[in-house]
Amino acid sequence: MDNYVGEPTFICYHKQLFCMDMSRKVAVFRREHFNAAHRLYNSLWDEKKNFEVFGKCSNPNYHGHNYELEVKVTGEPDPQTGYVIDLKLLSDIIKENILGKFDHKNLNLDTVYFKNSNPTAENIVIVIYEILRSKIDNKYDLHIRLYETDRNFVEYPG
Amino acid sequence: MVYLTRVEHFNAAHKLYNPGWTREHNEEVFGKCANENWHGHNYELYVTIKGQPNPDTGFVFDVKKLSEIIKEKVIEQIDHKNLNIDVPFLEGKMCSTENLAIGIWQQLQLFLPAEVQLHAIKLYETPRIYVEYFGE
Numbered sequence: 001m002d003n004y005v006g007e008p009t010f011i012c013y014h015k016q017l018f019c020m021d022m023s024r025k026v027a028v029f030r031r032e033h034f035n036a037a038h039r040l041y042n043s044l045w046d047e048k049k050n051f052e053v054f055g056k057c058s059n060p061n062y063h064g065h066n067y068e069l070e071v072k073v074t075g076e077p078d079p080q081t082g083y084v085i086d087l088k089l090l091s092d093i094i095k096e097n098i099l100g101k102f103d104h105k106n107l108n109l110d111t112v113y114f115k116n117s118n119p120t121a122e123n124i125v126i127v128i129y130e131i132l133r134s135k136i137d138n139k140y141d142l143h144i145r146l147y148e149t150d151r152n153f154v155e156y157p158g
Numbered sequence: 159m160v161y162l163t164r165v166e167h168f169n170a171a172h173k174l175y176n177p178g179w180t181r182e183h184n185e186e187v188f189g190k191c192a193n194e195n196w197h198g199h200n201y202e203l204y205v206t207i208k209g210q211p212n213p214d215t216g217f218v219f220d221v222k223k224l225s226e227i228i229k230e231k232v233i234e235q236i237d238h239k240n241l242n243i244d245v246p247f248l249e250g251k252m253c254s255t256e257n258l259a260i261g262i263w264q265q266l267q268l269f270l271p272a273e274v275q276l277h278a279i280k281l282y283e284t285p286r287i288y289v290e291y292f293g294e
Contacts, residue, residue, distance in 0.1 A: 033284075035197050035198060035199055035284065036197050036198060037171035037195065037196040037197050037198040037240075038198070056237065056238035057238060059238050059239060059240070059244070061171065061239070061240035061243045061244050062171040062196050062198070062240055063169050063170050063171050063198055063237075063238040063239060063240065064169060064170060064171040064172070064196065064197055064198005064199055065169055065198055065199065065200050066198075066199050066200045066284050066285070103190065103197075104190035104191060104193050104197040105193060105195070105197060106171075106193070106195035106196050106197065109195040110193070110195050149167075149169065149200050150200070
């Protein structure tokens, strides 16, 4: 890597000049999981309409999932540490601000985030993003993937 | 002897809570699993039967029929349900993974044809926690 100086590199290719911005951005990921109960229910609709739209997911006694959470943080490795972000620090931020609030909880009843919205995977991933965005330096790009089941997952920003 | 396994999955809410104990004692024993408003899991269920392949069909048992029995008698009773409240075959039982596996075994025994020998129920509560029950 001695010949790499981090300056823009110009490549001549089919008589066109491309400027490659050789940034050293690296994405780092932390995977966590939490277990929670929820139900999909629109309080403006009656039970019949809720069942028509949300099916068994609207069961009044709730059901639940093992959620898998992937937090992706992108930035340049710090020259002093070699880290994009200290993964222990990222882990602590996720544990304190997400798992502490969602794990072994009822998303409809035990959190403040879904009083006026449905705890769908889509809405949960937006909430998680907004919480973490406020805790992680804006110099980093942040991207969240949330698995509700092995085969159903969402990403934000989309 | 051949062992034949059908894998199914379901999602359910539950809590670990002994109604004969105080809330404090439940929290001491079950920790966050005792949360009064429930939590939930994606369960993975492995049902294993055993037998000699039938000489005419080559089957231990028609796996489509096995699948239908599991779906109708077990999955439909527990999928997207609250295990403490919604499931007749768990009524009065503590909804641990252990008891759920035993309950599923007993439920299947009621509906599997007499010639089908149930071998094991393997039940994952999370990818890293599972129980096995062999009817012993």
